[in-house]
Amino acid sequence: MSQTPQQTTMSTTELGLAGGLGAALGGLAVYFALRRGGGASKVKFSMADQKKRFATAKKKNLKRVLDIDSVFEPSKLRGKRVLVVGASRGLGLEVAQAAAAAGAEAIGTVRSPNKDVSEAGLAQVIENVDVTSDEGMRTLVDSLKSPVDICIVVAGYFYGPVERLTDKSLNFKEEWKMIDICGIGPLRVANALVNNGRLREKGGRLAIVTSQAGSIEWREVQNPHGDNYGHHMSRACTNMMGRLLSFELKEKGIAVSLLHPGFNRTEMTKKYSEIWDEEGAVEPEVGAKRVLHEVNLMSMNNTGSFVNCEDGLLIPW
Numbered sequence: 001m002s003q004t005p006q007q008t009t010m011s012t013t014e015l016g017l018a019g020g021l022g023a024a025l026g027g028l029a030v031y032f033a034l035r036r037g038g039g040a041s042k043v044k045f046s047m048a049d050q051k052k053r054f055a056t057a058k059k060k061n062l063k064r065v066l067d068i069d070s071v072f073e074p075s076k077l078r079g080k081r082v083l084v085v086g087a088s089r090g091l092g093l094e095v096a097q098a099a100a101a102a103g104a105e106a107i108g109t110v111r112s113p114n115k116d117v118s119e120a121g122l123a124q125v126i127e128n129v130d131v132t133s134d135e136g137m138r139t140l141v142d143s144l145k146s147p148v149d150i151c152i153v154v155a156g157y158f159y160g161p162v163e164r165l166t167d168k169s170l171n172f173k174e175e176w177k178m179i180d181i182c183g184i185g186p187l188r189v190a191n192a193l194v195n196n197g198r199l200r201e202k203g204g205r206l207a208i209v210t211s212q213a214g215s216i217e218w219r220e221v222q223n224p225h226g227d228n229y230g231h232h233m234s235r236a237c238t239n240m241m242g243r244l245l246s247f248e249l250k251e252k253g254i255a256v257s258l259l260h261p262g263f264n265r266t267e268m269t270k271k272y273s274e275i276w277d278e279e280g281a282v283e284p285e286v287g288a289k290r291v292l293h294e295v296n297l298m299s300m301n302n303t304g305s306f307v308n309c310e311d312g313l314l315i316p317w
């Protein structure tokens with residue numbers, strides 16, 4: 001599926017979502033067939049303006065955005081071996097916990113021992129897995145006794161203070177750290193798993209949690225004055241890496257998705273807590289189901305997509 005602006009021609013309303021229940025379900029089916037099918041030619045992009053996006057979802061009562069339980073099918077994860085990299089807290093912990101609750105054999109990695117994850121009902125917790133470390137990757141490979149069906153890389157880092165050139169607040173060391181963790185980290189994980197037979201071929205899935213911050217096209221709306229250089233560069237790096245990886249892993253039958261997890265009320269976004277309500281930030285257990293719903297929809301037909309887990313629509317590069 002290509003991800004070009006020419007695809008922005010069909011709205012959810014045009015697809016029948018505003019009609020009666022039957023029309024709405026029909027519209028939804030067509031919509032998902034279009035978005036997830038191989039031959040989609042008209043697909044709606046998500047909206048760059050997050051405040052407007054949430055207001056629109058409320059106005060149109062879009063269940064996909066407002067009630068993830070109405071579409072998420074946990075049973076699709078039952079019996080799957082699901083690895084969550086970065087499961088110590090926030091979204092990663094909730095993704096691992098929700099996968100376990102869905103009946104998956106959930107495995108979580110952490111950097112250091114952690115009570116929350118050890119009490120989360122996971123089948124296995126692997127410690128000392130830092131995505132910037134070769135040794136951490138060896139520990140990961142050695143601790144997995146058989147291939148996983150699904151790997152979800154959630155680990156990420158967003159430096160606290162705002163970076164602006166004109167304020168003399170750039171922090172190059174932190175910029176490298178974000179690029180190392182968010183951009184190169186998931187590639188290290190993929191390299192370790194795929195080259196050591198720890199991610200199933202022919203049907204395996206690699207979901208990389210990225211961010212809308214990686215969309216260059218959306219900067220004009222979301223950062224019209226520039227700023228936060230390291231954060232945005234690191235996520236553009238994640239997206240480039242994931243897109244390339246999706247091409248390379250086609251021959252192995254491994255699907256790769258780049259997932260923006262939506263706006264979640266976690267440690268990472270506490271600095272934006274004043275806009276949590278108006279921009280639709282959700283508790284991470286809701287965000288986790290949104291991510292797992294998109295993981296359930298991954299296939300070789302949509303490999304290489306950059307998806308907003310809030311509404312299931314594509315984000316332009």
Ligand SMILES: NC(=O)c1ccc[n+]([C@@H]2O[C@H](COP(=O)([O-])OP(=O)(O)OC[C@H]3O[C@@H](n4cnc5c(N)ncnc54)[C@H](OP(=O)(O)O)[C@@H]3O)[C@@H](O)[C@H]2O)c1
Pocket residue numbers: 085086087088089090091092110111112129130131132154155156157158181209210211212260261262263264265266267268269
């Ligand atoms: N929250 C949002 O609204 C939002 C929006 C867009 C994208 N995201 C992305 O979603 C992911 C989860 O976000 P969050 O809000 O849950 O963040 P968070 O609460 O800050 O959690 C970050 C997670 O990443 C792990 N981590 C950090 N550096 C690591 C490293 N070098 N190696 C391995 N693990 C590392 C942390 O482990 P430790 O406990 O060891 O530090 C923690 O588990 C991130 O990738 C983030 O960029 C979040």
